[in-house]
Amino acid sequence: xxxxxxxxxxxxxVLRVNELIPDTKLFELRFQDPALxxxxxxxxxxxxxxxxxxxxxxxxxxxxxxxxxxxxxLCIRRAGVLTSFLFxxxxxxxxxxxxxxxxxxxxxxxxxxxxVLLVAGGLGMVPLRGLLQYLLDRRDHFRRIELVYGTRSxxxxxxxxxxxxxxxxxxxxxxxxxxxxxGLPFKGRRGVVTELLDDITIxxxxxxxxxxxxxxxxxxxxxxxxxxxxxKDRIYLSLERRMECGIGKCGHCAVGYTxxxxxxxxxxxxxxINLPELIYE
Amino acid sequence: xxxxxxxxxxxxxxxxxxxxxxAVWAPVETAAGTFTLQIIEDVFEARPDVLRTVVPFKKLLLxxxxxxxxxxxxxxxGVDPGSGDDDHELCIFYGAHACDVHALKILDLLYLSNHxxxxxxxxxxxxxxxxxxxxxxxxxFCDSLGxxxxxxxxxxxxxxxxxxxxxxxxxxxxxDIVRASADLFAAATPDDILAYLxxxxxxxxxxxxxxxxxxxxxxxxLKKHDPVWDELARKCVCCGSCSIVCPTCSCFNVADWIEExxxxxxxxxxxxxxxxxxxxxxxxxxxxxxxxxxxxxxYYHKQEAFVREFxxxxxxxxxxxxxxxxxxxxxxxxxxxxxxEL
Numbered sequence: 001x002x003x004x005x006x007x008x009x010x011x012x013x014v015l016r017v018n019e020l021i022p023d024t025k026l027f028e029l030r031f032q033d034p035a036l037x038x039x040x041x042x043x044x045x046x047x048x049x050x051x052x053x054x055x056x057x058x059x060x061x062x063x064x065x066x067x068x069x070x071x072x073x074l075c076i077r078r079a080g081v082l083t084s085f086l087f088x089x090x091x092x093x094x095x096x097x098x099x100x101x102x103x104x105x106x107x108x109x110x111x112x113x114x115x116v117l118l119v120a121g122g123l124g125m126v127p128l129r130g131l132l133q134y135l136l137d138r139r140d141h142f143r144r145i146e147l148v149y150g151t152r153s154x155x156x157x158x159x160x161x162x163x164x165x166x167x168x169x170x171x172x173x174x175x176x177x178x179x180x181x182x183g184l185p186f187k188g189r190r191g192v193v194t195e196l197l198d199d200i201t202i203x204x205x206x207x208x209x210x211x212x213x214x215x216x217x218x219x220x221x222x223x224x225x226x227x228x229x230x231x232k233d234r235i236y237l238s239l240e241r242r243m244e245c246g247i248g249k250c251g252h253c254a255v256g257y258t259x260x261x262x263x264x265x266x267x268x269x270x271x272x273i274n275l276p277e278l279i280y281e
Numbered sequence: 282x283x284x285x286x287x288x289x290x291x292x293x294x295x296x297x298x299x300x301x302x303x304a305v306w307a308p309v310e311t312a313a314g315t316f317t318l319q320i321i322e323d324v325f326e327a328r329p330d331v332l333r334t335v336v337p338f339k340k341l342l343l344x345x346x347x348x349x350x351x352x353x354x355x356x357x358x359g360v361d362p363g364s365g366d367d368d369h370e371l372c373i374f375y376g377a378h379a380c381d382v383h384a385l386k387i388l389d390l391l392y393l394s395n396h397x398x399x400x401x402x403x404x405x406x407x408x409x410x411x412x413x414x415x416x417x418x419x420x421x422f423c424d425s426l427g428x429x430x431x432x433x434x435x436x437x438x439x440x441x442x443x444x445x446x447x448x449x450x451x452x453x454x455x456x457d458i459v460r461a462s463a464d465l466f467a468a469a470t471p472d473d474i475l476a477y478l479x480x481x482x483x484x485x486x487x488x489x490x491x492x493x494x495x496x497x498x499x500x501x502x503l504k505k506h507d508p509v510w511d512e513l514a515r516k517c518v519c520c521g522s523c524s525i526v527c528p529t530c531s532c533f534n535v536a537d538w539i540e541e542x543x544x545x546x547x548x549x550x551x552x553x554x555x556x557x558x559x560x561x562x563x564x565x566x567x568x569x570x571x572x573x574x575x576x577x578x579x580y581y582h583k584q585e586a587f588v589r590e591f592x593x594x595x596x597x598x599x600x601x602x603x604x605x606x607x608x609x610x611x612x613x614x615x616x617x618x619x620x621x622e623l
Contacts, residue, residue: 003358006396007349007547011357054354054545056537058563079563097357215566242562244535247396251532251552252559256586262395 006247009051009097010036015071017091020158024077024123025087026063030070032095042066043105044131045238045266049246050074051097052090056082059243059261061126062101063159065133075126075158102246103265106131106210106236115144115206119221121193121213125149125158127238128212136171144207145172146200150193152179154186175199193217194224204229212238222269235269283450285459285466286473287439292446293324296375298462299411300324303371306341308334321375329376329413330441332421333601337528338374338381342388342404348546349400354539359547364403371409378415380597382435383428384528385410387595391531400549409454414440414480417488420600422613424485425492428597442476492598492613493620494584501585504619505577513615514573516608521553523602523610524579529595532559554579580615 003010016028031037042062051057058080064073078087090096108131116135120128128147135145151157157176164187167174176188177196189196193213209225211218218237225235241253241260248262255275258264267275287295299305304320307327311317318334318341321327352359377385392401412435415421423429431438436455440447447469450456459466524530534552539545552559555575560568569575587595596612603611617623 005361005399007399008361009358051358051537051547053350053352053356053359053547054537054539057535057547077564083563095357215568240562240566241568242560244533249392249396249398249531249533250535251554252534254582254586256581257590258586 042101048100124212423598
C-alpha cells in the first residue's frame with residue numbers, strides 16, 4: 001500500500017476532468033509524491049478506494065492501463081454522496097485521497113497468445129477499457145481482440161469516440177449495441193449484448209472471455225458464452241459488491257468467506273458458480 | 282508451558298498485583314444477573330467464573346466505534362489519531378474462557394494476516410489474556426466445536442480446584458507476570474494434577490447441549506435453497522443482536538463524520554450482516570435484500586464458508602446468541618431444523 005498504513009490514503013492531484021456522458025466523468029490523476037506516481041503499477045481489473053475526508057470513501061475500477069505510467073484515470077458516475085461531491089466540488093488541480101491498487105485484477109498472463117473477447121454492459125465498460133488499453137499496448141502478445149459492448153441508448157456509450165476510432169482504424173474488433181436508438185445516430189446493432197455475440201465467430205479453443213456489467217447482465221450472457229463453446233474456467237467476470245475497507249476486513253463484500261475486494265473482484269465463471277449468490281440469481 | 286499452584290486464598294492478592302501491570306478487564310455484575318466486561322477497581326468485583334458477559338472481549342481489540350483517521354473537512358487523508366491509550370499500559374483480560382481464547386485466535390487470523398489491521402494489531406500487542414476455568418451451562422456447546430479447552434492462545438490460565446487453582450503459564454509475558462509474584466505460587470503437586478484431570482472429565486460430562494457438526498458444510502450446501510431459511514426469516518427480526526454479542530463477528534462500517542468545529546473523522550463502527558443495507562451498493566442494488574438471504578448468510582459464513590477456508594467453524598459455542606436473541610432463535614435448533622431433525 002502506498003502509505004504503509006492500509007487505511008491511510010495517499011494524495012493524488014486531479015490533472016483533468018472530462019465529461020464522457022452527462023452523469024459520468026473521467027478523472028485523470030497523478031500521485032503528488034513523484035516516486036509513488038512512477039511506482040504505481042497495477043493489474044488491469046484492480047481498483048482503488050478514493051476518498052475525501054468528511055465526505056467518504058468508495059471503490060472505483062481503473063479504466064486506464066498500467067502500460068501508461070505516471071498518471072491513472074477513474075471513470076465516475078454520480079450515484080451517491082461522495083460521487084456528487086466529486087462532481088460538484090472537485091476539479092482540475094484539487095487533491096483527493098487514493099488507496100490501492102486493491103483486488104486481484106484480470107489474469108492477463110493467461111491471455112498471452114490467445115484470443116480475448118471483452119463483453120461489457122453499461123458502466124461495466126470501465127474496467128474493460130483499462131484491459132483493452134493494456135491489450136492494445138502489448139498488441140503483439142495477443143491474437144484476436146474483440147469488444148462487445150451494450151448500453152441502453154447511443155448517448156450512454158462510454159468512450160464512444162475512442163471506440164469508434166478503434167473500430168475503424170484499430171487493432172481490435174469493436175461491436176456496439178444499444179437497446180433503443182432513441183432517434184439518435186448510431187451505426188451499431190439495435191439489441192442486447194447476447195445478440196451481438198450471434199454476429200461474431202469465436203475460436204472457443206483459443207479464447208478467453210472477460211465480462212463486466214450490472215447484475216442482470218450476467219444472467220443470459222454467461223449461458224450464451226458457454227453455448228458458444230467457452231469453458232467456464234475461461235470466462236472471467238469482474239463483480240460488484242459493497243466494499244468499504246478494500247482489504248478483506250469489514251465483511252461487506254464477503255460471499256461466504258470469499259472477499260470480493262481481496263480474492264476478487266475478478267472471478268472465473270466456474271469459481272462464481274461455486275460461490276452461492278456471487279452471481280445474482 | 283509451566284504449571285503452578287495458587288492457593289484460592291491468595292487469588293485476590295494475585296489479581297491486585299495484576300492491576301499494577303495495567304487495566305484489568307473482568308466480568309462485573311452491573312445489574313442483577315447481567316455481567317459486563319469492564320475495568321475493575323476492586324479485586325472482589327471481578328467474576329471470572331461467570332460464563333458470559335453480554336458483549337464479549339472483542340470490544341477490547343475492536344472498539345464499537347472509533348476514528349480511523351482525523352483531520353479537517355475536505356482533507357486528502359487526515360492522520361491516524363492513535364488509540365489515545367497509554368502505550369505502556371497493558372490491557373489484561375481476566376476471566377477469559379476457552380471459547381474466548383479460540384475466538385481470539387479467529388480474530389487474529391482475520392486481522393493479523395493478509396493486510397495487517399494496524400488498529401487491531403496495536404491493541405492486540407498490549408493484550409494479556411488471563412484465562413479462568415469455566416463450567417458449562419445449558420447454553421454452552423463449545424465441546425461440539427473443539428473449543429472447550431485451549432492449549433495456547435492465553436498468557437496465564439487459572440483453573441479453580443478445591444481450595445486452590447492450577448496456574449498454566451503459556452507465554453513469556455505470562456511468565457514475567459507470574460515470576461513477579463513468585464511468592465504467591467508454588468509448584469503443582471501430583472494431587473493438584475489429579476484434581477485437574479478429575480475436573481476435566483467431570484466437566485466434559487457436564488455439557489448438556491451438543492451441536493452435530495457432522496459434514497455440516499456439505500449439509501448446508503445441500504440445503505442452500507431449502508424453505509427452512511424463509512421459515513427462519515419469519516422469526517428473525519434482523520436486529521443484529523447475535524452479531525453484536527458474537528465473539529467472532531467483527532464486521533464494521535466505515536463512514537465519515539463531521540464535527541461542529543469543522544473537523545472530520547473517518548469512523549469505523551460495528552455492523553451486522555443482518556442489517557438491511559449491509560450489501561446495498563451505489564445505484565440502489567441490494568445483493569441481500571431478502572431477510573431469508575441475510576439470515577442464511579450468517580449461518581453459512583460461520584459453519585460453511587469459514588470451515589472451507591480455515592478447516593474450522595467461526596462459531597466457538599459460547600451461547601451468547603442463544604441468550605440474547607429477542608425472538609428465541611436457538612442456533613443448535615436451527616441446524617437440527619436444517620437436518621430435518623426438528
